[in-house]
Amino acid sequence: xxxxxxxxxxxxxxxxxxxxxxxxxxxxxxxxxxxxxxxxxxxxxxxxxxxxxxxxxxxxxxxxxxxxxxxxxxxxxxxxxxxxxxxxxxxxxxxxxxxxxxxxxxxxxxxxxxxxxxxxxxxxxxxxxxxxxxxxxxxxxxxxxxxxxxxxxxxxxxxxxxxxxxxxxxxxxxxxxxxxxxxxxxxxxxxxxxxxxxxxxxxxxxxxxxxxxxxxxxxxxxxxxxxxxxxxxxxxxxxxxxxxxxxxxxxxxxxxxxxxxxxxxxxxxxxxxxxxx
Amino acid sequence: xxxxxxxxxxxxxxxxxxxxxxxxxxxxxxxxxxxxxxxxxxxxxxxxxxxxxxxxxxxxxxxxxxxxxxxxxxxxxxxxxxxxxxxxxxxxxxxxxxxxxxxxxxxxxxxxxxxxxxxxxxxxxxxxxxxxxxxxxxxxxxxxxxxxxxxxxxxxxxxxxxxxxxxxxxxxxxxxxxxxxxxxxxxxxxxxxxxxxxxxxxxxxxxxxxxxxxxxxxxxxxxxxxxxxxxxxxxxxxxxxxxxxxxxxxxxxxxxxxxxxxxxxxxxxxxxxxxxxxxxxxxxxxxxxxxxxxxx
Numbered sequence: 001x002x003x004x005x006x007x008x009x010x011x012x013x014x015x016x017x018x019x020x021x022x023x024x025x026x027x028x029x030x031x032x033x034x035x036x037x038x039x040x041x042x043x044x045x046x047x048x049x050x051x052x053x054x055x056x057x058x059x060x061x062x063x064x065x066x067x068x069x070x071x072x073x074x075x076x077x078x079x080x081x082x083x084x085x086x087x088x089x090x091x092x093x094x095x096x097x098x099x100x101x102x103x104x105x106x107x108x109x110x111x112x113x114x115x116x117x118x119x120x121x122x123x124x125x126x127x128x129x130x131x132x133x134x135x136x137x138x139x140x141x142x143x144x145x146x147x148x149x150x151x152x153x154x155x156x157x158x159x160x161x162x163x164x165x166x167x168x169x170x171x172x173x174x175x176x177x178x179x180x181x182x183x184x185x186x187x188x189x190x191x192x193x194x195x196x197x198x199x200x201x202x203x204x205x206x207x208x209x210x211x212x213x214x215x216x217x218x219x220x221x222x223x224x225x226x227x228x229x230x231x232x233x234x235x236x237x238x239x240x241x242x243x244x245x246x247x248x249x250x251x252x253x254x255x256x257x258x259x260x261x262x263x264x265x266x267x268x269x270x271x272x273x274x275x276x277x
Numbered sequence: 278x279x280x281x282x283x284x285x286x287x288x289x290x291x292x293x294x295x296x297x298x299x300x301x302x303x304x305x306x307x308x309x310x311x312x313x314x315x316x317x318x319x320x321x322x323x324x325x326x327x328x329x330x331x332x333x334x335x336x337x338x339x340x341x342x343x344x345x346x347x348x349x350x351x352x353x354x355x356x357x358x359x360x361x362x363x364x365x366x367x368x369x370x371x372x373x374x375x376x377x378x379x380x381x382x383x384x385x386x387x388x389x390x391x392x393x394x395x396x397x398x399x400x401x402x403x404x405x406x407x408x409x410x411x412x413x414x415x416x417x418x419x420x421x422x423x424x425x426x427x428x429x430x431x432x433x434x435x436x437x438x439x440x441x442x443x444x445x446x447x448x449x450x451x452x453x454x455x456x457x458x459x460x461x462x463x464x465x466x467x468x469x470x471x472x473x474x475x476x477x478x479x480x481x482x483x484x485x486x487x488x489x490x491x492x493x494x495x496x497x498x499x500x501x502x503x504x505x506x507x508x509x510x511x512x513x514x515x516x517x518x519x520x521x522x523x524x525x526x527x528x529x530x531x532x533x534x535x536x537x538x539x540x541x542x543x544x545x546x547x548x549x550x551x552x553x554x555x556x557x558x559x560x561x562x563x564x565x566x567x568x569x570x571x572x573x
Contacts, residue, residue, distance in 0.1 A: 098287065154299075204390045271456060
């Protein structure tokens with residue numbers, strides 16, 4: 001009885017195994033490749049294991065340029081993220097909890113920002129940044145990231161606030177707290193779970209961005225991880241496989257480290273962003 | 278209604294910063310971009326007013342139809358692939374793996390959050406023809422075939438782009454649709470199964486209709502994303518071979534920054550925006566009519 005059940009489920013298990021192989025193999029192959037020498041890439045079999053797993057030469061060569069790119073990415077993404085979270089939560093609170101005319105219209109206005117392709121804002125922004133002599137600094141990225149992250153954040157926060165009874169804040173305000181006070185010491189702490197989820201979602205959007213970073217970085221010193229990675233191969237003339245693989249690997253391992261701890265929250269957050277967007 | 282929560286000063290203080298940044302950095306540039314469509318030139322070369330020239334150029338430009346066609350083809354194929362694969366995975370999660378599927382779901386989701394550039398470079402090497410023979414060509418050769426130079430012909434390049442985009446996003450749509458499938462009441466399916474409904478019949482008459490809302494939002498989300506796709510294509514093929522895999526997003530980027538024509542670039546961006554709006558409205562219309570027919 002149990003055997004027939006196991007046999008019947010066999011094709012299903014095979015499908016699952018195949019799926020996992022398809023998802024995981026390219027990444028495993030990438031990881032193995034990051035330990036290979038140029039000679040192993042060009043003359044060895046591509047599916048072979050590396051000769052040595054302690055050959056970190058590729059990583060040290062990759063790190064010499066990736067370190068700057070990582071620093072640039074952190075210096076642009078983290079400030080933008082902080083502003084997005086604070087401004088976005090405050091706006092979500094104002095749009096959903098506070099009572100005033102024009103709330104619905106304002107929410108729709110933010111919604112439009114989710115729909116509009118990034119290409120619509122690049123050229124005027126480039127003109128402004130160029131005239132303000134901001135090109136060549138990280139400011140254009142911080143400013144643009146902040147603005148592009150706001151619409152979804154405002155929208156998602158408004159949705160999260162919708163689940164909170166307005167009486168909670170009415171009570172807090174009646175007790176003599178100002179509205180600002182009840183936002184800072186009641187609403188924001190109460191929402192910290194949602195805020196963390198949104199921050200995580202926005203982190204991935206900003207960290208993985210190419211279009212904006214590509215447009216506003218004019219020289220190597222300002223390159224973010226993604227733009228830097230894209231130009232990585234070109235830098236040496238010939239494709240240096242090992243260091244390139246190591247550089248991609250650093251980028252992947254970083255995301256993996258976050259995902260190991262926060263995978264359930266990442267999945268929930270991204271799915272929520274799609275349904276509401 | 279007069280509420281304690283109606284204080285205008287607080288509204289301004291809380292909403293103000295977000296609205297200000299959003300307006301200055303997104304809404305104003307959007308309108309400004311519309312203005313650019315009447316000009317030619319760039320911030321470096323200066324602008325010249327050309328009236329409606331950009332719009333007539335739009336109709337004469339031989340590169341436009343091909344990149345418009347690529348955008349549509351890409352969006353349709355990728356959306357269909359993403360949502361279909363996601364749906365199949367979701368069905369697998371619900372009916373085969375059930376509660377035990379958490380690890381599988383988490384693993385298959387992982388590529389979703391990987392940087393597009395990293396994934397694109399990985400796929401470039403994975404499908405490489407020379408000097409290194411990548412795993413895909415090695416597999417073909419192991420079975421006695423001859424390796425393919427994947428990025429040399431339009432058809433093959435498109436295939437790799439499609440495979441890559443489905444590979445990295447199917448886990449996302451699976452989780453999205455899985456949540457929708459979980460909402461279908463168990464007793465409804467049990468009742469149908471007791472009545473002798475086959476699995477196929479169960480899927481067609483109960484599961485698909487009841488998961489239609491989340492299926493539609495997946496479609497809308499996917500098509501909106503794929504029409505605007507830029508990163509993956511730019512990093513994987515750079516639009517090539519030739520301009521065979523150049524969507525509107527990339528064409529706009531090249532026109533503006535490689536050829537320094539902000540005016541025509543804005544006109545292409547506007548075309549893209551109109552396309553996005555039209556498609557979204559169309560999908561909502563179509564599905565609403567379908568839903569109406571189901572009920573009557």
